[in-house]
Amino acid sequence: MDRKLLLLSVFSFSCSLVSCVSTQQVVLTNRSSVALQDKAIAIKRDQLKSPSATGAFPVLLTQSGDTVAAQTDDLDGDQKWDELFFVTDLPAAGQQTLTLSWVPTKPAYPVKTSVRFGKRTSKDTPVQPKTSDTLYANQLPKSPGYGYQPYQTDGPSWENDKVGFRHYFDGRNAKDLFGKRVAYMSPETVGISATGAVEDNYHVMADWGRDIMAVGNSAGIGGLALLINNNFHRLGVTVNDSINNVESTSFQILTEGPVRSVMHLKYHAWRPDGTNRRYTVEENPAIWPGMYAYQNTARISGLQGDELLLIGMNNLDPTDPVKEINVDDKWVVLLTHDRETYNKEWLLGLALILPKSTYQGFVEAPVSGRLAQGYFAKMKVQDNQPVTYYAVGGWELSNEAFKEAASFQNYVLDLARQLGAEVQVQVK
Template sequence: MKSNFKLFVPIALAVLSIMSCRAQQNGVISTVTLSNDSDMKLTDKAVTIKRSVIDKKGIAKDFPLLSYKNEPIPSQVNDLDGDGKWDELFLVTDFSAKEKKIVQLKWVKDVPKFPVRTSVRFGKRAGKDEPVKPATEEVLPANEVYKALGYQRYQTDGPTWENDKVGFRHYLDGRNAKDVFGKKLPAITPENVGINDKGAVEDNYHQMYDWGRDVFPVGSSVGLGGYALLINNEIKRLGILGTDSVNNVEKTTFKIVSEGPVNSVLSYDYQNWEASGNKYQVHETTSIWPGMYAYKNTVSISGLKGNETFLVALSNINNQRSVGVVDAGDFVCLFLHDRLTYNREWILGSAILVPKIGYQGYLEAPKKGQLTDSYLAELPLENNKEISYYAVAGWELSADKGFEDSNFFTKYVTNLAKELSVKIVVEAK
């Protein structure tokens, strides 16, 4: 028996070696190693795997299912460039400090139904008396903003996106501000928020529901995570106020890029944004995944003249305390903690996490003008170079308790910044 065993072992190894070589030649990957080299425990850590890493020839037709210890890892594929073929596998998973996970990859025809933890909601109507219908994209000319139309075309003034912790919305009607929905439950909010029983646009989200409500006043700021340019010491808003009838952006194009159980992605293109006699082209991508009271925003601008500074906004409406600034990981965190909600009714912590590299400090917006009531983090710009940052909102009535305490929120923000700074190493074999 022993001699037979000695004979079988090299034969088995030889067969496995041949199979491995053939698999590699065919571009087939069977295992993926995910390594957390940091000393931090990571919960719902987002990991993206480029298609070329696991499907080297780009010909796979099935879904790449990852499993760890026989348990499927929640994931989805994203088509980021809109060519009809997925570009990346996006997943969230937990890591212990210094943990290395060897996960199994299996190509399956049927995509598993993972728990839905992110969502995008967007609806519009063709006319004032027409019902709102779901949509996935929109093109907004300069002369079709809210004031010019005389009615609100969009459900919730534009798209909303959320995860199991918090929700946000973007004013697509020309204002381009970012608002906050406080959530009391982890479930995805109803699809009919912002419309009535007749299908008409209705502001019904400034009242409390079981799931929560809109809690954040925006006014003439650009909200939490909106942005602008500083040109020759003047703040230039991307877009207009609700009282303006013509946009300073010639054409705004919006699209839901992806909506899935663990990641939702939105994109905006602003064509010929006129500011200080120049015309800029802007591309913006917004992404959210489970587990964090935040979203990620990425912006690139072309047409720069060299005298522009990028400004990331932290609205300070209803704030009666000083702004906090702290370094954490790869970020500088600017944060507020006060009764920042409507009528100062509830405590809300808000923050922006901007890249530490290049950070030039912050300025405060004036009390009057096109963009007011904000702290604005200053960052350098290069043509077509992406700037990524995060916007954070922790409401005291959120499912996770503790946000009513300023020290708790500060700790949450700094810990989040450190977690987001950790890069998971991906190796495929």
């Protein structure tokens, strides 16, 4: 049967189960002069004529009858989805009209994002997949009574079809980078031995790629810290510590789907070393297809007014000084292109795309210490107000163009313009 006729048959059948009066038109208008690829679009549920029938799923079709991969996400945890999310291409100053219908069976789409998180409850028990966890201050790998790493890949990892990242949930709270050589998702067994034990098996090359970035005592790419009276304060501790300066750290996968994965991290009662202060920090790393980057939204409460939020980019290879580039009126880019990889084996471009409205310049961390060998963007923040930014990693084996500094810079600047482009969404 012809593919379009098959789709028509499916939708005709769905009309017997789901009210066809709920069919709508979604008109997307690119208001910028930039052609957009894999542009993220989120539509709130209350904009849609959601049918009363339970178990109905929205499907988007282009004017030529092609299906647009999409997912419904429950981001507030109330067991009801909040928004419809998808990515699409739009011509410069152009428009696209999609037809939204409802079907009784959840559609299956190619998987282009993923989150992996696993934990073992003792040194002798196998790793089990989890969607959430809480780490307390006395539960570090070197805390008395522990003496082992409980987390697969030291904490959650997330990826899309271009690149992967991981967060050191074991108290260090730095963000590392997985270089990918394929578009498919890396195996769920990365970081686990054949017997289910935690194993560092991702620093060797596999078909999908490997962990490539050297982090040291930096905050990694997009990690958080705080500047108080010109003093650097690490969020958490180092690998050699046995007690955390964060009372408890919680992690939860908010959504994991074919076109978007989102996590939530919350640091309760962070007491920066040498201070009597106490903060709560939250962040929401998110990733969708098509970009060598992830989005993060961070907020901090308990501020006294003399702090600057620091967003990090490691600098273990000082060959290429950081570049600061303004992109239109919306973004500031911090960028390096050198060998920020194990044994300086490969070229790796790193960048932060930061909101210009709160950017206060950058600072270089000391070459040694508890927070070291990194550049940090200084961000003006208000108590419990979000700051959204993007962290980029371009490995030469992921994309041959990234061997050249100019090509990586052009990619980052184009990505910043695409992220800043406004798309008007009309639901009719």
